[in-house]
Amino acid sequence: MGELTAAGITDPAMRAAYRSCRAINAAHGRSYFLATRLLPAARRPAVHALYGFARLADEIVDSARPRPVEERASMLDRLAAELHGTLAGEPASPALTALADTVRRHDIAPELFDAFLASMRMDLTVRSYATFADLGGYMHGSAGVIGLQMLPVLGTVCPREEAEAPAMALGEAFQLTNFLRDVGEDLDRGRVYLPADELAVFGVDTDRLRRARRTGRPDPAIRRALTHLVAHTYAVYRRAEPGISLLHKESRPCMRTAATLYRGILDEIVAADYAVLDRRVVVSRARRAAVAARGLIAGTKERRWSG
Template sequence: MPAELEAAGITDPGLRAAYLACRELNAAHGRTYFLATRLLSPARRPAIHALYGFARYADDIVDDLGTAPLEVREAALDELGVALVGALDGAPSALPVITAVTDTVRRYGVDARLFAPFLTSMRMDLRVTEYATTAALDEYVYGSAAVIGLQVLPVLGTVGPGAEEPAEALGRAFQLTNFLRDVGEDLDRGRVYLPLDELGAFGVDRALLRWCRIRRVLDPRVRRALAHLVARTRGTYRRAEAGIALLDPESRDCVRCAFTLYGGILDEIVKADYDVLFRRVRVPQRRRLAVAAPALLRAVAARSRGTSVSVRSMIEQH
C-alpha cells in the first residue's frame, strides 16, 4: 500500500493512515472487489478503497450493530452523515473513512450529492424489511448501489460521454446478485430483498420462503421465481456491459474482472438449481483464477518488470 499512496501523491501521515484503514476494510470484506482493484494502476487504488471503505463502514453500522437498539444505529448513521458533510465543508474528522473519502471526493471531483441517497438507503435497512414492488426495491437499490457506480466513475476515468447509465446499471447488477445469493442469510436477519410483487406472480411470499428455509426444502414455485429474477438480473448486466468500453483503457480490466466474476455468481446459482436458501454459493477458485490471471499478468508485467509476485497467490489471498 505505501507504493500506492506514493503513486497517488498521498504524503500526509494522517491521510495515509486513513487510506490504509479503508484498504483493510476492502481486503477483509470485498474479496471480488479487492481482487479487481489490483488491476488498476496504483495511483487509482486508494480512491477506490476509500469509497468502498466508507460504504462498508455504513453497512456495518446497520448489520454488525444488529443487537444495538434501533435508535442507537439510527443515531450512528446520522452522526456519520453529519461528519461527512462537515468534512466536505473543511471540518476535521476523527473517522478514517471520512478523512479518506473526503480527500477522494476533492481529488477526483466526485459528486458529493451522491452520498445522501446512499445514506438514505442505509437508514431504510433499519426499518424496512421487505419491498412490496419492484419500483420500491429499485428506489432502495439506487441509493445502495447505483450511486456507488457513479461515485467510482471519476476515479476510473472515461473516454467519452454516456458512461453514467451503464455505471448505474453495473452497481444495480452487483446488488441484485447479492440479493439472490443471500436470500437465506437475509431471511435470518428478518429481511427480504426480492420484490414481493414478482415473487407473488409465482405463488411465492415471505411465509413460503421462511417455511422452505426452516424445512430445508426448496419449493418448485420458489425455484421458478428465482430463475425469473436471475434472468432479469442478467438483463441488467447486459445494459451495464456497454459501459466498459467507455472507461479509460487503464480501468477496463478491473471492471471487466468484477463484471465477469460477479456475474459468475448467477451461473453458480443456476448450477446449484437455485438452492440459495440453505447455502451461499461462490465462484470456484479455479474460475476466479481463469478470469483474473490473464489480466493480472498484464498488469503486473506493465508495472513490475521482473516481478517475483505469484499471480496465483494474489488471487487466492483475495
C-alpha cells in the same frame, strides 16, 4: 506503499487513513478487492476509500451487536454529520479522512453520499418491496450511486454523463446478485429484497421462503421464481456491459473482471439448482484466480498500449 506514492498521497496521516481503508476492503470485499488490484496503482486508493465509507454505514445497519432501530438511525445521522464536517475540513476518523480526500481529488459530488445513506436508513425500517420499481428506489442509493462515485476515479473516454446510466446499471446488477445469493441470510434479518409481485407470479411469498429456509426442503415454486429473477439479473449485466468500453482504457480490465466475478455468482446459483435458501454459494478460488489472471494480462496490455 507504492500505490499511495503513485497517487501522490504523501502526508503520513493521510497515508495511514488510506491504508486503513485498504485493509477494510481486503478483509470484507474479496471479489471487489481482487478486481481493484487490476487498476493502475494511482487509482486504487480512492476505490479503497469509497469502499471503506460504504462498509462503515453497512456495519451500522447490520451490526453483529444487536442495537435498537433508533440507536442505529442516530448513528447513521452522526455519520452523515461527520461526513459533511470532514468535507468542510474538520478532523475525522481514518475512513472519513480518506474519503474526503478522495472526494476532493476526484471531484465527486457529495450528494451521492447523502443518497447512499438515505437507502441505508431504509434498511432500518423497510422489510420488503412490492415491485421492481419500489426496489429500484432503494437500489439507486445503495448501488446506483456507487457506480456514479466510481466514474471520476475510473475515468471515461466520453463525457461523464454518457457513462452514468450503464455505471448505475452495473451497480444494480452487483446488488441484485447479492440479493439472490444472500436471500436466506436476509430472511434471518427480517428482510426480503426480491419484489413481492414477481414472487407472487410463481405462488411464492415471504412465509413460503421462510418455511423453505427453516426446513431446507426443495420447493419447485421458489426454484421457478429464482430462475426468473436470475434471468432478469443476467439481463441487467448485459445492459451494463457497453458502459465498460466508455471507461478509460486502463480501468476496463478491472471492471470487466469485477463484472465477470459477480456474474459468476449467478452461474454458481444456477449450478446449485437455485438452492440458495440454506447455503451461500461462492465462486471458487480457482475460478477467481483464473478470472483475475485474464484481467491482469489485459491490464498489462492496456497500460503498454496507453504508454
